Amino acid sequence: MNDIAPLAVPPEQADAPRPKITARNINVHYGEKHALKDVSVDVPEKGVMAFIGPSGCGKSTFLRCINRMNDTIPICRVTGDLRMDGRDIYEPGLDPVLLRARVGMVFQKPNPFPKSIYENVAYGPRLHGLAGDKTEIDEIVVSALKKASLFEEVKDRLKDSGTSLSGGQQQRLCIARAIAVRPQVILMDEPCSALDPIATAKIEELIDELRTNFTIVIVTHSMQQAARVSQRTAFFHLGKLIEDGVTDQIFMNPRHELTRNYITGRFG
């Protein structure tokens, strides 16, 4: 299987927008397990980049490197050069807590806090002192809920518990919660895998709206979803990045045989 070696940087990269995140030779080990092997990729600023690949291919692992969520796992070790806006994310002096304020995350299963809808959204801004007084927090909460297309549905019950919402609403609440911190990047780890098709469509619509203001990286199991929401796509297989490029090109004209097999549904 020596044909799964990553290709050289593709020519499309040249006309890609300015990279927000650059990764070079990222390796991740979970104890003895080599989960991510020499991954190098650029994530362009403003837009949606999708990571696709079969289960266990390392796409979520890589996503969690970007906001250093892997730090919370004691046996996890990350090496390589990972930069955001040219600054090394793993440099010793960098506080991961501050990094995470700029790189928001939305998880696979909606995980609203057992607090009111309002408190869920106000949580981040309060932590980071983004608002001076009550009216400022109110403004942030309302604007975040609006940006997450949730405000109209919940405006009369902001005091209700976040867990009382439906699954799709909960996930949009989690997106609002992330937006409220005014991040530059939003990482989404299979955000629709626990949702029904209608809720999924709403989230996808929302992602499409958000891409004008945020750099979004989405991990997804669904190739259709990747095709629908992303402008660039990266395909992972067995811990390696097989190829990445403009979404249309990856889906219509993949350069690598593995990618073609995966996209045509021959495995994965």
Next chain:
Amino acid sequence: MAGLDLTGRIGGVDVSIIYFSLLLLMSACAYVLARGRAAEGARDRSFHSRPTYHGLLAFSTVALPMFAVFVAGAFLTQLVAERQALAALDPALVADSLRRGAALRQIADILSGRPVSGDVSALAAAVDTARSVRQIAAAAIYALGLAAGVAGLLFALRRITPDFKARNSFERLVSIVLMLCAGIAVLTTVGIVFSVVFETFRFFQRVPPLEFLTGTHWSPQTAIRADQGGSSGAFGIVPLLTGTLLISTIAMLVAGPIGLFAAIYMAEYASPRFRAIAKPVLEILAGIPTVVLGFFAALTVAPLIRVAGQSLGLDVASESALAAGLVMGMMIIPFVSSLSDDVITAVPQSLRDGSFGLGATKSETIKRVILPAALPGIVSAFMLAISRAVGETMIVVMAAGLAANLTFNPLDAVTTFTVQIKTILVGDQEFDSAKTLAAFALGFVLFFFTLTLNVIALAIIRRYREQYD
């Protein structure tokens, strides 16, 4: 004749043991016979139930009737023997309840061969009567029991047919036995509650409830000397209530923060290795008998506090609420920490991830997400710890003292409900004096108190259980 007496012996072996050996033997025979017959029958045509079930059912149809005969027979024997013995006694003696009781005890002693003091010749006739009643009864029990066993065996063997649903019948029998066990547990609880309520009611016939609940003076001893229960107002529980609350408060001030913080450390910060060692050690603390903690409080902590207090120029009683409260707090640390640890660990990892993902630090996450989510569980842990502290006896008996002082000064000696119950009931007591009955009233108050706490704790758990699901 050695006598076929259920409480006697034959050749040094207790007669009832012989009966039960017989019971087991016959039941075992029934099992083997029935199973064998069913197995044999099953060779020719298919049986609804496997041979083992026919055997088990036969075992039960022999053992249960024999057991029932024994229990009913023993009860009836006692009743009849006592009545007959009393009929043979001097009517004057029977009329006096105290002497009647003593005579019956002596007769029982003579019958079972225990040494009896004093002159018992007057009882000879009664002893003979009782003995003959018992012998007849024992013979009857044996005869009836054996007959019941044999009948059960025949009945069981007759029922072994291909269509007989022995498996289902045995299942029903098992469920009845289980139900009886559950019933015994429930009835015991109900019985305890009723006996306490009944005695409390008797107490309130002597001492008005209002006086009991609002009186500020507790001194049951003076009441008994005056021989006028309660008239001196000596049954006010307010000092006991304040004492109990004072000690429990001190205990919770110790155990609350320490237990909770220990739980947070264990659940959120400790390495798995530290946790693996520290958790069992903490549970050993929960296993220390409270008597031992009582020594520790009375002999180590109390003198230490006294010395420390004196060096500060404070007057500390040698038995102080502080000493008892501190040690009691140590006792309930494991309750708080272990229950809190469980509820904190039960908070889903996804909530931690969500908070970290928003740029919260670990302590912010704990303070603003995990503890609020775990709060119902933590509150109920505290409630259970408090009810444990309120009901604790040995530590306060040894370290808090007996003086019913109405005070909130932790350096004074105080007393608690439990200490007073123990003090009242230790030693010989007449069971219808106000003093003795007061123990039941105190027990009732205590029971009511802890029950309320437990109910509140359970209600909180139930109310908020699914909040983060």
